[in-house]
Amino acid sequence: MIETIPEPQRQISPYAIQVWRISSIISHIVTIIIFVAIIFMQQHFDWYGWIGHASYVLLAITALHSIYGIFYYPALMQRTWRYEVDAEHIHLKHGALEKTHTIIPMTKVQYVNTNQGVILRKYGLATITIGTTASSHEIPAILEEEAEMLRSQIAIFAKVTGSE
Structure with missing residues:
Protein backbone atom coordinates (compact mmCIF):
# COMPACT_ATOMS: atom_id res chain seq x y z
CA MET A 1 0.00 0.00 0.00
CA ILE A 2 1.37 3.41 -1.01
CA GLU A 3 1.34 6.05 1.70
CA THR A 4 0.12 9.43 0.45
CA ILE A 5 1.35 12.62 2.01
CA PRO A 6 -1.49 15.08 2.61
CA GLU A 7 -1.41 18.49 0.98
CA PRO A 8 -0.06 21.33 3.16
CA GLN A 9 -2.83 23.47 4.66
CA ARG A 10 -1.17 26.29 6.62
CA GLN A 11 -1.09 29.69 4.89
CA ILE A 12 1.38 32.52 5.17
CA SER A 13 0.20 35.81 6.65
CA PRO A 14 -2.20 38.04 4.70
CA TYR A 15 0.21 40.89 5.51
CA ALA A 16 2.60 39.27 3.02
CA ILE A 17 0.63 41.06 0.29
CA GLN A 18 1.52 44.50 1.70
CA VAL A 19 5.15 43.49 2.31
CA TRP A 20 5.58 42.21 -1.25
CA ARG A 21 3.80 45.27 -2.67
CA ILE A 22 6.12 47.65 -0.82
CA SER A 23 9.18 45.68 -1.96
CA SER A 24 7.91 45.67 -5.52
CA LEU A 64 3.55 47.27 -17.44
CA HIS A 65 5.44 44.78 -15.30
CA SER A 66 5.10 47.06 -12.29
CA ILE A 67 1.30 46.97 -12.58
CA TYR A 68 1.38 43.17 -12.47
CA GLY A 69 4.12 43.03 -9.83
CA ILE A 70 2.44 45.49 -7.48
CA PHE A 71 -1.27 44.73 -7.82
CA TYR A 72 -1.69 41.10 -8.91
CA TYR A 73 1.38 38.99 -8.13
CA PRO A 74 1.54 39.53 -4.32
CA ALA A 75 -2.11 38.57 -3.80
CA LEU A 76 -1.75 35.58 -6.10
CA MET A 77 1.34 34.33 -4.26
CA GLN A 78 -0.23 34.79 -0.83
CA ARG A 79 -3.29 32.78 -1.87
CA THR A 80 -1.22 29.91 -3.25
CA TRP A 81 1.49 29.61 -0.57
CA ARG A 82 0.96 26.61 1.74
CA TYR A 83 3.25 24.87 4.19
CA GLU A 84 3.09 22.12 6.78
CA VAL A 85 5.61 20.78 9.26
CA ASP A 86 5.37 17.38 10.90
CA ALA A 87 7.85 15.06 12.61
CA GLU A 88 8.98 13.50 9.32
CA HIS A 89 8.66 16.15 6.58
CA ILE A 90 8.41 19.82 5.75
CA HIS A 91 5.92 20.43 2.93
CA LEU A 92 6.11 23.60 0.85
CA LYS A 93 3.69 24.36 -1.96
CA HIS A 94 3.37 27.61 -3.90
CA GLY A 95 2.80 29.14 -7.29
CA ALA A 96 -0.18 29.80 -9.49
CA LEU A 97 1.24 29.60 -12.99
CA GLU A 98 4.31 27.54 -12.15
CA LYS A 99 3.41 25.31 -9.22
CA THR A 100 6.14 24.03 -6.93
CA HIS A 101 5.60 21.33 -4.32
CA THR A 102 8.65 20.53 -2.20
CA ILE A 103 8.86 17.85 0.47
CA ILE A 104 11.92 18.06 2.70
CA PRO A 105 12.64 15.04 4.90
CA MET A 106 13.60 16.03 8.45
CA THR A 107 16.66 13.77 8.14
CA LYS A 108 18.07 16.18 5.51
CA VAL A 109 17.61 19.40 7.50
CA GLN A 110 20.96 20.88 8.53
CA TYR A 111 19.91 24.29 9.80
CA VAL A 112 16.90 26.51 10.25
CA ASN A 113 17.01 30.32 10.53
CA THR A 114 14.52 33.13 10.85
CA ASN A 115 15.14 36.30 8.85
CA GLN A 116 13.47 39.65 9.27
CA GLY A 117 14.11 42.78 7.24
CA VAL A 118 12.82 46.27 7.91
CA ILE A 119 9.55 45.82 6.03
CA LEU A 120 8.85 42.39 7.54
CA ARG A 121 9.59 43.77 11.03
CA LYS A 122 7.09 46.62 10.50
CA TYR A 123 4.33 44.04 9.91
CA GLY A 124 5.51 41.63 12.64
CA LEU A 125 6.52 38.96 10.14
CA ALA A 126 9.57 36.78 9.58
CA THR A 127 10.86 34.37 6.94
CA ILE A 128 12.11 30.92 7.87
CA THR A 129 15.07 29.54 5.93
CA ILE A 130 15.58 25.77 6.00
CA GLY A 131 18.94 24.50 4.83
CA THR A 132 19.65 21.00 3.55
CA THR A 133 22.82 19.46 2.15
CA ALA A 134 21.84 20.43 -1.40
CA SER A 135 19.87 23.66 -1.10
CA SER A 136 17.91 26.05 1.07
CA HIS A 137 14.16 26.65 1.17
CA GLU A 138 12.06 29.48 2.56
CA ILE A 139 8.69 29.87 4.19
CA PRO A 140 8.10 33.60 3.67
CA ALA A 141 6.12 36.14 5.66
CA ILE A 142 4.68 34.27 8.61
CA LEU A 143 3.89 35.86 11.95
CA GLU A 144 7.00 36.42 14.04
CA GLU A 145 5.79 34.36 17.02
CA GLU A 146 4.77 31.51 14.75
CA ALA A 147 8.15 31.68 12.97
CA GLU A 148 10.02 31.36 16.27
CA MET A 149 7.85 28.44 17.34
CA LEU A 150 8.19 26.75 13.95
CA ARG A 151 11.97 27.24 13.93
CA SER A 152 12.23 25.55 17.31
CA GLN A 153 9.88 22.77 16.25
CA ILE A 154 11.89 22.03 13.09
CA ALA A 155 15.16 22.10 15.04
CA ILE A 156 13.76 19.61 17.57
CA PHE A 157 12.34 17.31 14.87
CA ALA A 158 15.63 17.46 12.95
CA LYS A 159 17.61 16.63 16.10
CA VAL A 160 15.31 13.72 16.98
CA THR A 161 15.65 12.26 13.48
CA GLY A 162 19.42 12.53 13.77
CA SER A 163 20.18 15.03 11.01
CA GLU A 164 21.99 17.59 13.20
Whole structure:
Protein backbone atom coordinates (compact mmCIF):
# COMPACT_ATOMS: atom_id res chain seq x y z
CA MET A 1 0.00 0.00 0.00
CA ILE A 2 1.37 3.41 -1.01
CA GLU A 3 1.34 6.05 1.70
CA THR A 4 0.12 9.43 0.45
CA ILE A 5 1.35 12.62 2.01
CA PRO A 6 -1.49 15.08 2.61
CA GLU A 7 -1.41 18.49 0.98
CA PRO A 8 -0.06 21.33 3.16
CA GLN A 9 -2.83 23.47 4.66
CA ARG A 10 -1.17 26.29 6.62
CA GLN A 11 -1.09 29.69 4.89
CA ILE A 12 1.38 32.52 5.17
CA SER A 13 0.20 35.81 6.65
CA PRO A 14 -2.20 38.04 4.70
CA TYR A 15 0.21 40.89 5.51
CA ALA A 16 2.60 39.27 3.02
CA ILE A 17 0.63 41.06 0.29
CA GLN A 18 1.52 44.50 1.70
CA VAL A 19 5.15 43.49 2.31
CA TRP A 20 5.58 42.21 -1.25
CA ARG A 21 3.80 45.27 -2.67
CA ILE A 22 6.12 47.65 -0.82
CA SER A 23 9.18 45.68 -1.96
CA SER A 24 7.91 45.67 -5.52
CA ILE A 25 7.20 49.41 -5.47
CA ILE A 26 10.74 50.12 -4.24
CA SER A 27 12.40 47.92 -6.86
CA HIS A 28 10.25 49.27 -9.71
CA ILE A 29 10.87 52.88 -8.70
CA VAL A 30 14.63 52.27 -8.69
CA THR A 31 14.44 50.60 -12.11
CA ILE A 32 12.34 53.43 -13.55
CA ILE A 33 14.76 56.05 -12.16
CA ILE A 34 17.67 54.25 -13.85
CA PHE A 35 15.89 54.21 -17.23
CA VAL A 36 14.87 57.87 -16.90
CA ALA A 37 18.51 58.74 -16.08
CA ILE A 38 19.71 56.81 -19.14
CA ILE A 39 17.17 58.62 -21.36
CA PHE A 40 18.19 61.99 -19.89
CA MET A 41 21.87 61.28 -20.45
CA GLN A 42 21.24 60.01 -24.00
CA GLN A 43 19.46 63.24 -24.89
CA HIS A 44 21.97 65.58 -23.24
CA PHE A 45 25.22 63.84 -24.13
CA ASP A 46 24.35 62.89 -27.69
CA TRP A 47 24.71 59.13 -27.27
CA TYR A 48 23.70 56.75 -30.03
CA GLY A 49 20.00 57.07 -30.85
CA TRP A 50 19.24 53.40 -30.34
CA ILE A 51 20.08 53.72 -26.63
CA GLY A 52 17.20 56.15 -26.16
CA HIS A 53 14.78 54.02 -28.19
CA ALA A 54 15.73 50.87 -26.28
CA SER A 55 15.39 52.73 -22.98
CA TYR A 56 11.88 53.92 -23.89
CA VAL A 57 10.84 50.37 -24.79
CA LEU A 58 12.34 48.96 -21.60
CA LEU A 59 10.71 51.74 -19.56
CA ALA A 60 7.30 50.86 -21.04
CA ILE A 61 7.85 47.16 -20.31
CA THR A 62 8.90 48.01 -16.75
CA ALA A 63 5.77 50.14 -16.28
CA LEU A 64 3.55 47.27 -17.44
CA HIS A 65 5.44 44.78 -15.30
CA SER A 66 5.10 47.06 -12.29
CA ILE A 67 1.30 46.97 -12.58
CA TYR A 68 1.38 43.17 -12.47
CA GLY A 69 4.12 43.03 -9.83
CA ILE A 70 2.44 45.49 -7.48
CA PHE A 71 -1.27 44.73 -7.82
CA TYR A 72 -1.69 41.10 -8.91
CA TYR A 73 1.38 38.99 -8.13
CA PRO A 74 1.54 39.53 -4.32
CA ALA A 75 -2.11 38.57 -3.80
CA LEU A 76 -1.75 35.58 -6.10
CA MET A 77 1.34 34.33 -4.26
CA GLN A 78 -0.23 34.79 -0.83
CA ARG A 79 -3.29 32.78 -1.87
CA THR A 80 -1.22 29.91 -3.25
CA TRP A 81 1.49 29.61 -0.57
CA ARG A 82 0.96 26.61 1.74
CA TYR A 83 3.25 24.87 4.19
CA GLU A 84 3.09 22.12 6.78
CA VAL A 85 5.61 20.78 9.26
CA ASP A 86 5.37 17.38 10.90
CA ALA A 87 7.85 15.06 12.61
CA GLU A 88 8.98 13.50 9.32
CA HIS A 89 8.66 16.15 6.58
CA ILE A 90 8.41 19.82 5.75
CA HIS A 91 5.92 20.43 2.93
CA LEU A 92 6.11 23.60 0.85
CA LYS A 93 3.69 24.36 -1.96
CA HIS A 94 3.37 27.61 -3.90
CA GLY A 95 2.80 29.14 -7.29
CA ALA A 96 -0.18 29.80 -9.49
CA LEU A 97 1.24 29.60 -12.99
CA GLU A 98 4.31 27.54 -12.15
CA LYS A 99 3.41 25.31 -9.22
CA THR A 100 6.14 24.03 -6.93
CA HIS A 101 5.60 21.33 -4.32
CA THR A 102 8.65 20.53 -2.20
CA ILE A 103 8.86 17.85 0.47
CA ILE A 104 11.92 18.06 2.70
CA PRO A 105 12.64 15.04 4.90
CA MET A 106 13.60 16.03 8.45
CA THR A 107 16.66 13.77 8.14
CA LYS A 108 18.07 16.18 5.51
CA VAL A 109 17.61 19.40 7.50
CA GLN A 110 20.96 20.88 8.53
CA TYR A 111 19.91 24.29 9.80
CA VAL A 112 16.90 26.51 10.25
CA ASN A 113 17.01 30.32 10.53
CA THR A 114 14.52 33.13 10.85
CA ASN A 115 15.14 36.30 8.85
CA GLN A 116 13.47 39.65 9.27
CA GLY A 117 14.11 42.78 7.24
CA VAL A 118 12.82 46.27 7.91
CA ILE A 119 9.55 45.82 6.03
CA LEU A 120 8.85 42.39 7.54
CA ARG A 121 9.59 43.77 11.03
CA LYS A 122 7.09 46.62 10.50
CA TYR A 123 4.33 44.04 9.91
CA GLY A 124 5.51 41.63 12.64
CA LEU A 125 6.52 38.96 10.14
CA ALA A 126 9.57 36.78 9.58
CA THR A 127 10.86 34.37 6.94
CA ILE A 128 12.11 30.92 7.87
CA THR A 129 15.07 29.54 5.93
CA ILE A 130 15.58 25.77 6.00
CA GLY A 131 18.94 24.50 4.83
CA THR A 132 19.65 21.00 3.55
CA THR A 133 22.82 19.46 2.15
CA ALA A 134 21.84 20.43 -1.40
CA SER A 135 19.87 23.66 -1.10
CA SER A 136 17.91 26.05 1.07
CA HIS A 137 14.16 26.65 1.17
CA GLU A 138 12.06 29.48 2.56
CA ILE A 139 8.69 29.87 4.19
CA PRO A 140 8.10 33.60 3.67
CA ALA A 141 6.12 36.14 5.66
CA ILE A 142 4.68 34.27 8.61
CA LEU A 143 3.89 35.86 11.95
CA GLU A 144 7.00 36.42 14.04
CA GLU A 145 5.79 34.36 17.02
CA GLU A 146 4.77 31.51 14.75
CA ALA A 147 8.15 31.68 12.97
CA GLU A 148 10.02 31.36 16.27
CA MET A 149 7.85 28.44 17.34
CA LEU A 150 8.19 26.75 13.95
CA ARG A 151 11.97 27.24 13.93
CA SER A 152 12.23 25.55 17.31
CA GLN A 153 9.88 22.77 16.25
CA ILE A 154 11.89 22.03 13.09
CA ALA A 155 15.16 22.10 15.04
CA ILE A 156 13.76 19.61 17.57
CA PHE A 157 12.34 17.31 14.87
CA ALA A 158 15.63 17.46 12.95
CA LYS A 159 17.61 16.63 16.10
CA VAL A 160 15.31 13.72 16.98
CA THR A 161 15.65 12.26 13.48
CA GLY A 162 19.42 12.53 13.77
CA SER A 163 20.18 15.03 11.01
CA GLU A 164 21.99 17.59 13.20
